[in-house]
Amino acid sequence: MEKHHGGLNVLAKSILIIALCALDLTAQATSARPSVRAQGQASVFLPPDQVKIDASVVSQSTTAADAASQNATQVAALVASLQKLLGQNADIKTVNYSVFPVYKTPPGGGQSAIVGYNASTTLEVTLGSTSLAGAVIDAAVAGGATSIGSLQFSLKDPEPARAQALRMASVVAKNHADAMAAGLGHTTGAILSLQEGSTVTPVVVGVAGTAAAPTQITPGQIEVQGTVVIVVELN
Numbered sequence: 757m758e759k760h761h762g763g764l765n766v767l768a769k770s771i772l773i774i775a776l777c778a779l780d781l782t783a784q785a786t787s788a789r790p791s792v793r794a795q796g797q798a799s800v801f802l803p804p805d806q807v808k809i810d811a812s813v814v815s816q817s818t819t820a821a822d823a824a825s826q827n828a829t830q831v832a833a834l835v836a837s838l839q840k841l842l843g844q845n846a847d848i849k850t851v852n853y854s855v856f857p858v859y860k861t862p863p864g865g866g867q868s869a870i871v872g873y874n875a876s877t878t879l880e881v882t883l884g885s886t887s888l889a890g891a892v893i894d895a896a897v898a899g900g901a902t903s904i905g906s907l908q909f910s911l912k913d914p915e916p917a918r919a920q921a922l923r924m925a926s927v928v929a930k931n932h933a934d935a936m937a938a939g940l941g942h943t944t945g946a947i948l949s950l951q952e953g954s955t956v957t958p959v960v961v962g963v964a965g966t967a968a969a970p971t972q973i974t975p976g977q978i979e980v981q982g983t984v985v986i987v988v989e990l991n
Contacts, residue, residue, distance in 0.1 A: 790990045791948055792936050796928030797984075800917045801977040804959060807886045810851070810905030811838075811896040812878040820855050820873040827855075827875035830900045837899025838881060841891060852878035878905070884912070890971040909959040909975040918954045921982030926950075933988045945989035953983035 813834055815827035839846055855875045859868040881892055886909060893904055911917065930944075937944045957979045 789945070790942075791987050792933050792944070792990055793985065793987045794929045794933035794936065795983065795985045796925040796930070796932060798921050798924030798928055798982050800921045800924070800980045800982075802911060802917055802980065804886055804909035804911060804975050804978050805884070806910055806912050807883050807889050807975070808908045808910075809881045809883070809889065809892055809896070810878055811881065811893075811901040812852075812876060812903045812905065813900060814874055814876045814902045816858070816872055816874050818872050820857075820875075823873040823875040824855050827877055831877045831879070834879065834896060834899040834901055837895050838879075838892065841895045842881075842883075842888070847882040847884075849880055850877060851880040852876070886973075886975055889973040889975075893971045893973070906960045907973065907975075909961070909978065911956065911978050911980075914956045914978075914980055917978075917980040918956070918982060921954060921980050922952055922984060923982075925982040925984040926986070929984045929986045930988070933986060937988070937990055940990075942990040945991045948987040948989055951985040953985075955979075955981045957981070 811834060813827060813830045815823050815830055817823040817826055835848060838848055855873060857870045858872045858874055860871040861868045883889065883892065889907060896904060933944050959976045959978060961973065961975060
């Protein structure tokens with residue numbers, strides 16, 4: 757019998773706890789204030805302060821070994837030409853290398869056959885100043901580069917611009933929240949939550965110029981965008 761009463765006591769306590777929790781949730785729901793969610797965006801534009809340039813060398817031969825050997829010789833000449841302009845400590849690195857067969861299909865159709873091999877190397881040159889971009893392209897072409905890839909202009913440190921964009925976006929978001937609240941006859945109160953987002957858009961341009969004249973490169977500006985989402989209490 758004692759065990760039976762003990763079970764009833766535990767059950768009664770459990771029911772009491774559940775009831776209290778239900779009352780607490782009801783009180784929270786009753787006391788919750790209305791809120792408004794708003795988003796703000798802002799952009800900061802800055803001139804780029806660094807650029808990356810891709811220079812490629814493609815070599816062709818009847819054997820893979822010969823194509824690779826020729827490519828290594830041409831790449832060495834390319835690096836030497838770039839270092840002559842930029843110095844021995846220039847930021848130059850290999851970002852792609854491949855050796856692959858070249859196939860040819862007979863004019864009348866039929867099975868394709870290997871007629872040679874290509875070896876390809878792409879070097880990436882990073883410059884801490886955008887003013888040398890045109891000169892680097894000319895040096896790469898003079899050094900044996902068979903193609904120049906797109907130029908990517910960017911910022912060495914985008915954080916100050918990102919912080920500025922977020923500050924501006926926060927003001928925009930708060931203004932939006934105030935406007936929506938006023939439209940409904942309310943004012944805004946405490947900020948309940950903040951969420952950030954940001955993007956940095958690099959500038960990618962093609963190469964313009966001829967062998968007869970120095971290559972001219974004119975970069976655009978970098979856009980650093982900040983996005984802020986706020987939830988604000990309504991009074």
